[in-house]
Amino acid sequence: MRINPFKPGSPVPVGMFAGRLNELDKLEHGFAQTRAGQPINFLVTGDRGIGKSSLLWFESAVARGKVESGDFGYFKFCVASTQISEKTDLVTFLKILQKEIAREVGKTEVVRKFLAETWDFLQRVKIMDSSIDRARKDSEEEIVISDFCHSLAETVARITQPGQGEDRREGLVIVIDEADNASAELRLGYLLKTITEALLRASCNHVCFIVAGLPDTFDKLRQSHESSVRIFDPLPIRELEIKDRRRVVELGMAEANKLNVAGKITIAEDAKEQIALLSEGYPHFIQQFAFSAFNAAKGSEITLDDVNSSAYSRGGAIETIGLKYYQSDFYDKIKSDEYRQVLKIMAARGNDWIKKSEIRAEFKGTEGRLSNAIQALTSRRIIQKDSAKDGVYRLQQRGFALWIQYFGDPKSAR
Ligand SMILES: Nc1ncnc2c1ncn2[C@@H]1O[C@H](COP(=O)(O)OP(=O)(O)OP(=O)(O)O)[C@@H](O)[C@H]1O
Ligand SMILES: [Mg+2]
Structure with missing residues (x-):
């Protein structure tokens, strides 16, 4: 048997990472700025499977100095990475970040003691009961966030100007993947805006945030705080050349x-x-x-x-891609054959915009059923309505459209 090196199910290891020169350039430029005390934050967005996490893995290795940057030599950042799920709440989120930082920098007894003291408050904070009222929850959260920023600034000061025998770092890179999963309660946009502003007020200028997720991450951040997206340089990830x-x-x-x-x-x-x-x-x-x-x-x-x-x-590449990436959208979220019929008609155009009247021309069913299908698919975020034009829609993801095209009759996918 031959060992198969290809990685269809996980982010690609550093040694097999290909392309993306512009994106690498931009991120590394951001690291150089952060190193010089002029930090830049990034919002990496793209379709499912386009390579966001792989890019983050690669650039984390560059930030840590495990891989040389083309233009800037070896960086020496501390990198803290986390992923967001629907269940992530504020306290869990902050605790995971703190643990990641401690894991990376807490190599000596002295530093471990310093970290334990600096982050003491977080150990005592309890996950807030969902039954407490919103106003009280908000004000308690404010205090936790403020304490967090304070501890973070102290930690960054310590690692950038270390004591004797400690490793000096150029700053901290905080990577937040799968941000599209963020719940409304987490208020991720608000949280990140508050943290970045507090850090700047504390003259903590060596922290770079990289947030990644599906394209609707942008809207999610904006919903939680209108101007939060402005703290980021957008970095959309597209198909490989x-x-x-x-x-x-x-x-x-x-x-x-x-x-x-x-x-x-x-x-x-x-x-x-x-x-x-x-x-x-x-x-x-x-x-x-x-x-x-x-x-x-x-x-x-x-x-x-x-x-x-x-x-x-059967059981080949295209079927497997569907099972891994799109099956839940195609079957589990869509129980009706009519919905799938609409998707097939739309997928013939990739993810270009299509008029409802054009879908109707091919749709086998009543007007009412077509309207229901379109409404259900829109509310499940599988298709998107053009906000500028009435009755115009498209599939959210081109990769998904391609898969539907390739796979032909959706019934055979089962
Ligand atoms: N630059 C690259 N070079 C080689 N393979 C890559 C590259 N980027 C991604 N891949 C491969 O593509 C697949 C998807 O990559 P990855 O998990 O990074 O995407 P993603 O955008 O994070 O997906 P998701 O939206 O599901 O989180 C993986 O199989 C990975 O190995
Ligand atoms: Mg990913």
């Missing part, structure tokens, strides 16, 4: 030959090209097509036929 798609495959093949020293394996040019084309630049498609083709290859070369047969077969 053709040459970078090939590079994803090449880096995987190089890894394969490290893992399988005994049985070298190559990929035919047309096979590589086909993966690049079929994927339309979605890295999770590339990893899955390459993974499936790698497993299908019989000899020492992955052929075009291996790519095609493993993509479309």
Whole structure:
């Protein structure tokens, strides 16, 4: 058996990360600014599977100085990473950040003691009971946030100007992934705006926030505080260019030959090209097509036929992508065949805008049922209504549209 290096299910390891030169440039520029006391925060947004978490992993390694930056040499930041779920509340969120920081910098007894004292207040804060009234909850939260900022500023001061024998860091990078999951109660936009402003008031100028999530993260932040999005430089992540798609495959093949020293394996040019084309630049498609083709290859070369047969077969790449990324949207959130019919009609246009009248022309069913379907899909955030034009809609995600197109009759996906 050959060990398959492709990573269809998880963010890509640093050694297999391909492309994204502009995004890397921007983030590293931000690190250099933060190092110089002029911090920049980023809001990384993009479709499911477009590569947000992979980019964050890679740049966390750059910030820590594990990977050299093209323009700025080796950084030396402390990096604290967290992911948001629907259940994350304020206290849990702050505690996780504090623990992450302690894990990274609390290497010596002296620093551990300093951290324990500085963060003492957080250990005593209890998760607020949901039954207490909003006004009281808000005011208690204000105090917790203010104490948090104070401790954070002290910690950053300590790691940037350390005591004897302690490691000096250039500052702190706080990475917050899956921010689209944030509940309204967490008030993430408000929270981040309050923290960044408090840090600046405390002359704590060496902290950079990177927040990442699906494209609607932007609206979520704005709903919790109108101007909170202004503290971020937007960094939208798009499909990979053709040459970078090939590079994803090449880096995987190089890894394969490290893992399988005994049985070298190559990929035919047309096979590589086909993966690049079929994927339309979605890295999770590339990893899955390459993974499936790698497993299908019989000899020492992955052929075009291996790519095609493993993509479309039952249990093949396209079906697997759907199971991993889109199944819940397609089936679990949508119980009716009519809803799926609407999605199929819309998916034929990718995620371009389409008029309701155009959907109606192909829809087999009554007007009322079509309206219901469109309304249900909109409220479940699977399709989006054009706020500027009446009766115009589109699918939220192009990757999802592609999957529906590829997969043809949705019934066969079961
Ligand atoms: N630059 C890259 N080079 C190679 N592979 C990548 C790259 N970016 C992402 N991938 C691959 O694409 C897939 C999706 O990546 P990732 O999990 O980072 O996306 P995401 O945007 O965070 O997705 P989600 O919205 O589900 O959180 C993974 O299989 C990962 O290995
Ligand atoms: Mg992710």
